Amino acid sequence: MSLxxxxxxxxxxxxxxxxxxxxTGMWRNAKDKINYDFARPRYWRHxxxxxxxxxxxxxxxxxxxAPYNTFENSSDATVxxxxxxxxxxxxxxxxxxxxxxEHLGVGVTLSTMFVxxxxxxxxxxxxxxxxxxxxxxxxxxxxxxxxxEAYGHVDMTPRGERYEKMEEYLDVCYQLWDSWxxxxxxxxxxxxxxxxxxxxxxxxxxxxxxxxxxRHFCAPSPQGRPVIWQAGSSERGRDFAAxxxxxxxxxxxxxxRMKQYASDLDERLESxxxxxxxxxxxxxxxxxxxxxxxxxAEEKYERIKACIPLEGAIAWxxxxxxxxxxxxxxxxxxxxxxxxxxxxxxESIIYAKDPEGKVxxxxxxxxxxxxxxxxxxxxxxxxxxxxxxxxxxMDEGGADGFMLxxxxxxGCFEEFVDLVVPExxxxxxxxxxxxxxxxxxxxxxx
Ligand SMILES: Cc1cc2nc3c(=O)[nH]c(=O)nc-3n(C[C@H](O)[C@H](O)[C@H](O)COP(=O)(O)O)c2cc1C
Numbered sequence: 001m002s003l004x005x006x007x008x009x010x011x012x013x014x015x016x017x018x019x020x021x022x023x024t025g026m027w028r029n030a031k032d033k034i035n036y037d038f039a040r041p042r043y044w045r046h047x048x049x050x051x052x053x054x055x056x057x058x059x060x061x062x063x064x065x066a067p068y069n070t071f072e073n074s075s076d077a078t079v080x081x082x083x084x085x086x087x088x089x090x091x092x093x094x095x096x097x098x099x100x101x102e103h104l105g106v107g108v109t110l111s112t113m114f115v116x117x118x119x120x121x122x123x124x125x126x127x128x129x130x131x132x133x134x135x136x137x138x139x140x141x142x143x144x145x146x147x148x149e150a151y152g153h154v155d156m157t158p159r160g161e162r163y164e165k166m167e168e169y170l171d172v173c174y175q176l177w178d179s180w181x182x183x184x185x186x187x188x189x190x191x192x193x194x195x196x197x198x199x200x201x202x203x204x205x206x207x208x209x210x211x212x213x214x215r216h217f218c219a220p221s222p223q224g225r226p227v228i229w230q231a232g233s234s235e236r237g238r239d240f241a242a243x244x245x246x247x248x249x250x251x252x253x254x255x256x257r258m259k260q261y262a263s264d265l266d267e268r269l270e271s272x273x274x275x276x277x278x279x280x281x282x283x284x285x286x287x288x289x290x291x292x293x294x295x296x297a298e299e300k301y302e303r304i305k306a307c308i309p310l311e312g313a314i315a316w317x318x319x320x321x322x323x324x325x326x327x328x329x330x331x332x333x334x335x336x337x338x339x340x341x342x343x344x345x346x347e348s349i350i351y352a353k354d355p356e357g358k359v360x361x362x363x364x365x366x367x368x369x370x371x372x373x374x375x376x377x378x379x380x381x382x383x384x385x386x387x388x389x390x391x392x393x394m395d396e397g398g399a400d401g402f403m404l405x406x407x408x409x410x411g412c413f414e415e416f417v418d419l420v421v422p423e424x425x426x427x428x429x430x431x432x433x434x435x436x437x438x439x440x441x442x443x444x445x446x
Contacts, residue, residue: 019038025308061109068315072324107229163236266278290379297381331363349361
């Protein structure tokens with residue numbers, strides 16, 4: 001295969017607007033947040049410029065709306081061990097990130113459950129303008145009971161109904177985003193006509209969950225609508241992703257599960273939604289620990305793992321899956337069942353030890369695997385080792401790119417950019433310049 005015909009990786013930096021992202025205990029790492037404060041713009045400017053230096057498509061900001069409280073029916077362990085807590089509001093940093101860069105996009109996670117679609121579409125149009133067309137929306141539906149309680153609900157809406165509600169939610173957003181014709185704004189100072197009302201449709205939606213009557217309040221944004229991103233992995237979630245998403249984020253512990261996932265999604269795209277396989281990007285979670293030598297990388301990995309507090313790990317796993325693992329013994333095996341929380345990530349635990357899911361995983365093992373980086377495969381070694389692993393996932397697992405999970409920041413992305421990026425470029429596996437002007441142009445390019 002010639003260098004130019006090889007599939008190139010899309011890279012995303014996976015992080016949260018908080019003290020700790022997806023490696024539990026990362027704030028304890030001796031290298032984490034030296035001279036930087038996650039709650040200040042300087043940190044975000046630095047992170048953004050690092051990712052742009054490495055030709056990443058985007059920074060991807062995960063979010064949840066309140067501290068997890070499934071473990072022991074309390075958020076004490078979440079607070080005590082900084083289990084993604086504190087986490088600040090994610091959309092507020094988008095203009096800082098895109099203001100510090102020219103090409104880097106931002107994927108922002110915003111829940112559909114407690115904000116009316118009229119307000120959501122306005123926020124996202126505004127962000128698309130301010131980022132000059134570099135915003136993606138990770139569409140989620142609040143899987144954690146803590147979020148529902150914080151927003152005043154006694155019970156959570158079950159998964160099936162959440163997806164049904166999200167269908168209608170997106171429908172309203174699409175109607176609003178598509179309601180201004182491209183030439184609606186004339187801005188004629190002589191006549192005093194700014195925009196032609198005949199070209200700005202009034203939405204009149206009266207559905208099962210939402211009512212919306214009015215015109216979209218924002219002028220058409222550079223991308224028209226944000227890049228739609230989804231990470232649903234249950235049966236219902238996969239269909240939702242196959243119908244709506246332009247890029248899908250999934251976590252699979254190894255290449256066999258990746259392969260199964262890609263062919264399942266391809267099948268859904270083509271048979272159910274008349275979309276071409278290959279038209280949606282499959283982005284898989286990956287954690288990397290790189291160093292000049294393998295032994296140095298292994299040592300670094302051990303230091304990362306040593307930061308994990310077991311109770312914090314179990315609290316995180318309980319929060320994500322919606323099951324209170326304090327009720328189980330540490331050596332009890334985790335069973336494959338449909339969980340109320342994030343089904344796709346639960347499967348990354350069940351299949352952590354073998355692709356058939358036959359080798360049992362105990363609660364303690366599950367918690368420690370999960371706490372390292374949400375069940376993502378971990379590539380530890382030299383730049384060449386890591387590039388080898390990424391190539392396998394692309395060529396055999398159907399990956400179009402990788403969501404790179406933070407292990408300590410700043411630091412881990414700098415190391416990846418300095419060491420792995422040149423190796424990927426040398427192999428023809430990563431762009432050497434940005435092709436387009438919007439995030440959609442860059443992400444959906446080959
Ligand atoms: C890799 C991955 C990352 C996710 N990140 C978030 C997130 O940041 N915030 C959130 O509320 N949900 C997140 N989710 C949850 C989902 O997008 C989805 O709402 C949830 O998984 C329930 O659907 P499912 O059971 O079909 O997966 C994530 C899911 C996966 C698989």
